[in-house]
Amino acid sequence: MSEHQAERPLGGPIFTPTLFVLLAIIFSGAALVCYRLLFGLGAVSAMNDGYAWGIWKPLNVVTFTGIGAGAYAVGLLTYVFNRWQYHSLVRSAIVVGAMAYTLGGTSVLIDLGRWWNLWVTFYPPLYNLNSVLLEVAVCVMTYTAVLWVELTPPILEQASRWKYEPVRRVAKWGLPWVRKALPFVISVALLLPTMHQSSLGGLYMITPTKLHALWYTPWLSGLFLMSCVTMGFGAVVIVENLTSLNYRRRMDQRLLGRMAPVPAMLVLSFIAIRLIDIAVQGKLPYIWTFDFYSKLFLVEMALFLTPALLMLLRSVRKNRGGLFISGVLLVLAGTVYRFDTYLIAYKPTTGWVYFPSLGELLFSACLASTGIAVYIVMIKVFPILSGVPSRKKPTIVAQA
């Protein structure tokens, strides 16, 4: 069954100092959540009637899942465009995706004022199909589940080697079934992000009078979809680099380098579509007013353009540091685009001001820490990463 077992668990101790630091942040975040449940959102956040979504939506939901879109990006490349060589990147990307989406969903749950009414999203007779947010909610919840289903093969593979006979038997029985169903699961896993990542842009199509002209366009959906793919590729590059720097594994620089032109070309088309759309709508003059928004736009464009151009250079693709920085810039560009649309270029009519509170930042840090902690534990226990040297005797790790 392990005939093409490219991925292996890293092994090694689970409870490292890093994990304890992360746990500390996680627990303070959890305390904050309790406080929020007792005293309301206003008690922990600076959100107000003018800036009703604050940073939690653009950061915890839209940026996190953009980073988690690596699973979508690499999945499309591997399965649809038949670049099987990238298959070794898929599992790690799915773990990142599963965490990013689970946390994004958790954030929404904490952020919903009347969270106990969430049952309405499971009750189709009430659905208002015009609501882009409904599409996002249902789709993101489903996709989160699908991502975890996609992770059953590595989990079962590992379980079939555990020392408890019943666990082994169940795992061995289940694995062929899961493998058979996998193509359909993968199709769903590619369809859902296409839907909700575009909808995350579509959410702001309802704000023509509040979102600045350089960001408001009926093409928001398409632009968000494209930029989530570029963010996803960037995130894959980052995670590959970080795991090989921190753990005993070999990273395939050539593989990442060969992939790099894909996000680069996507970014260039993203920029082209945006500029053409702005021109068609007759909004070009806004670019050179050199007021705050025009500068913001130019910075954003530069952030997109730089990694794209870098990744087209062969010398950068061969260079580990160069490619890593391009990856970071890719994620950063997508993040800034998301923040601009959701927060900075968005202006309510009356004079509201907003700056995130410590509580909001702490909760976001708590979510990020949870993601990192679970990812680290997952790659140590389960066969997620490729390029891990085999050990004669796999270390038995504590199973809680």
Add this chain to the structure above:
Amino acid sequence: MNLSRREWFRGLSAAGIAAVAAPAAHAREAKTVHPEDVGMLYDSTRCVGCRACTTRCKEVNGLPLDVVKTDGVAYNAPEDLSASNKSILKLYKNGETEAFVKRQCMHCADPACVSVCMAGALHKTQNGIVAYNKNVCVGCRYCQIACAFDVPKFTWNEPLPLIVKCEMCRHRPEGPACCEACPRGAMTTGTMAGLTEEAHRRIGNDPDKYDPKIYGEHDGGGLHVLYLTSKAVSFENLGLPDVPEQPIPQTSETVQHTLYKGFVAPAALFGLFTFAQYFNERRRQAAEDAQRENKS
């Protein structure tokens, strides 16, 4: 160059919709004001700023006072629409010129808040009122993002929060309390047909005094609250935002309906992805077989 924010959405209706919807469908139809629907008319030239309306609004809606103490005397001094003010009276002052404006929900004919609300917590009633049903509200606050008038408010400091906005006193059989309370007939209620006629009559009777435009007749695709102002004070001065005449939800709903029509596009994508995997897998197998044969 100075491009004001009111220009932001110019050109949207023509170029924007055409660009998105041209290949597939036509724009979803606008929802319009029905002549028999209820509405309100606010005449800024008649208002003396006594705030009888907003005081009464608080009473009938059971909203707390916003107490501010000045020189030891407590006043009810709300600053803007808020979770404790479904209605507010604001003053515009420029030298000698003074004018008041009453703000509350506009009860749009084609409301953005209703378009975005996922389970219909904000919904349109039979007679055109935009009403709120807390039992299916998840508290996502998308309505606050969507409303071009920044009307829906949220009780931020409650563990069990609510959206608060004017519901045209639908709980009162007598109708809007603010209109009842107004001693000067500045705020009146009636059917949309009646109110529009009345507004036109006032402008026609005194064309020197009134701005010829009725704010809300076409703005935002038609509002159920109409505004009149004097020639001396523009609607912009009164703080009424410049909104496109095309209903705001039209763009997003057109795009959404086009993409998801009959769920055809998503189903097609699913099919494509599954087929691609099947096809690619076969090619990969064939390649592997060929390799093996070459070796042997």
